[in-house]
Amino acid sequence: MNSGSESSRAMVIKKRFFVAVFVMAGVALMLALGVSWMDSRKRQTEQQSVFESLPRSRDDEYVSSNRCQACHPAEHATWHRTFHRTMTQPALPELVAGKFDDTTILSDGLIYRVFKKGEKFFAEMPDPEEMMYAVQGGKLTPLKAIRRVEREVVMTTGSHHYQTYWVKGADKYGNLLQTLPLIYLIEDQRWIPREVAFMKAPGESGRMISQWNHHCINCHSTGGNPGLQANSKEGSFATAVGELGISCEACHGPGEEHIKANRNPLRRYTLHRDAGETDDTIVNPEKLDHQRSSQICGQCHGVYIRNENFGMKFATEGVQYRPGEDINEKRYYITHPTENSTPLEWEEYRKNPKFFAERWWEDGTILAGGREYSGLSQSACYTRGEISCLSCHSMHDSNPVDQLNHIGNSQQACVQCHNEPAYTTNISSHTHHAPESTGSECMNCHMPHTSYALFSAIRNHQIKSPDIRASAKYGVPNACNLCHLDKSLEWTSRAMTRNYGTAPVDLTAEQKEISAALLWILKGHAAQRVIAAWHTGWEPARQASGSDWLAPFQARLLADPYGVVRYVAGDNLRKLDGFEKFPFDFIAPEEKLRASAEKAVLQWKDRAAPTRTGGEILINPDGSIMEERVQKLLQERDNRPVNIKE
């Protein structure tokens, strides 16, 4: 009996224990769910102000990449990893690269402070609207007298090399976004003022103040519509986008009709069956001819103005061009006149030479990076051949860094058309370099790194042969001397005459005697200096020219008046042996820059004599620098103001 009651009591205790455990587990689960819900609510509330300040979503023909993903998962995934997608993003904690850690940055003499409040990003800065009136509107307000305000950072631009930020504009301007004129260098993990991140002539007027809504929206969003309220008193904006960043519909066109039509599975499977057939509800750039296909990239990667009426239409109704259309019907693509151009074509140049100088070398070769279509469309491969951007690039089958497809970085890209033995099995007969050497790589001679953008020399997409005459006459760096850094133009001219039968070029005494690269570094203008400085760190050039003699010349650029030249010089100096850890801050005060330059020269002098000497590279047989000649060249430096609209 006792044992029975004990057993039943034990059973009751056991039951109660399980009930208690069950209840506690339930309470814990409820608590966890509650905390998680509150956290998500808090986050949503915090992010609300960011999303409310961003351009609205267009509710017409654009559907956004989310809708494309369901049927094109692979294409969506391969696009998703690109830097095109992340060109413009909301300023959310997981997307902001910059350290908003109460840092103070001086931009053109004005103070900016970046900081966080919870999960939100802020800047304390001169009132951006007053700055807009003063800088862009010509209102004569002393900039330092502009009142300081605190603005929330709501949007970012860039995610690869650097990131810049946009703050919410005053409410009366609608959803206007004002620039925070600072740049965060992602790899270097540091803030810099915007003016040193671009090739901008020091002391030239024009601060880097802009608004996203009417300018950047064009290329940094998909289906952007500035939504200028032309009748509003203040000129406010009701800006809307198909999507932030460059997404599916930027290249394939608006997707609404395509989605509607392809809800029908029979239509889809009929299209699958007839694999060669084109779905006329959407544009596939691969199925367009080379011109229309390239124009899709050219909608952003080109120099153009909008045709009559389309300027205002863009401001009020948004982007008018649709992929697949002839872009020339809505835009006029500007080209630099050449020696063969008509006087009428030169007239356009004479009206605004600065516009051309900011984008082209003087011989008409494209200089500004990001304007590849303008270069490509002037190339014989395009005008007489059928090259398109997609011959080498792909948005879906490529490395996101340069978007090159599987053959884009090899000879294969060129031998798709140039398949004669001189370009394939007997390449040395054409290149006069060893077959496996970098000198036999098509692109190193025909697409040298003579465009500039993003702290880097980039391959010129105006495909052509090295032109020594253009180097001598217009100062355009040529492929040969950008690899053979130790050789003069005379040496190159002779080689070209010997190997290709080109006419000898008239050269100055200096051009005959001194390495062309050194002339560009020491005496050239800022664009020449930055291109030459970049090549000192380019591995093929270091192999061809040796690198132990370069530092004392590269060092002079550490005190260059242009921030981008200093950055590129410092970055590439560190690629030279013995300078790997050379301390250098390219935005330090002038005295410190000079001290760094001198220190680099002294550091080089302390090392063993270089393996190369000679007048061409301004190094005496005993290994000392021909300082007098160096100083003379520096004094004769071409100090023309250089601005590049990359």
Next chain:
Amino acid sequence: MAKIKSTSLNSFDRLALRHALVGWTGLLIFLTLGILLEVLHGLKLDLYLDVRQETRRFMWTLAHAHGTLFSLVHLAFAWSLTFSSRWMNAPGPGFRSASWAFIGGLILMPLGFLLGGIWTYGGDPGVGIFLVPAGALLMLFGCVRVLVLFASLRNLAAK
């Protein structure tokens, strides 16, 4: 060899035996398929895991899941048949048609997913996918048939 009580099987038993066999065979096949898919995961094979193969991955996963689930349906049907023999002398045309529908569903639906994943068109599976709705309808038909039969049995019992 297992010892059996009797070799005299009634028609319910024979039908139940058929579905037990089909169910266990299906489980063997589709669990093996599951292991195979796990191996593809383990070996990180592009033909299955590459971002371009999302549709294939989805289809084959569905083939595995539906095959396994439908095999269990067959076992449940076999079990239902064994206790139905208590109230009925022989399985009528309802049970027989449900039987063939379940077999058809087990074959067509996973096969449709499997074939649909072999050749894909982006987000669309290959044409094999058209077997899937046929299989789904057969399964649905089988379920309705069995449900109706049991409902009518219940009504008879109530009377």
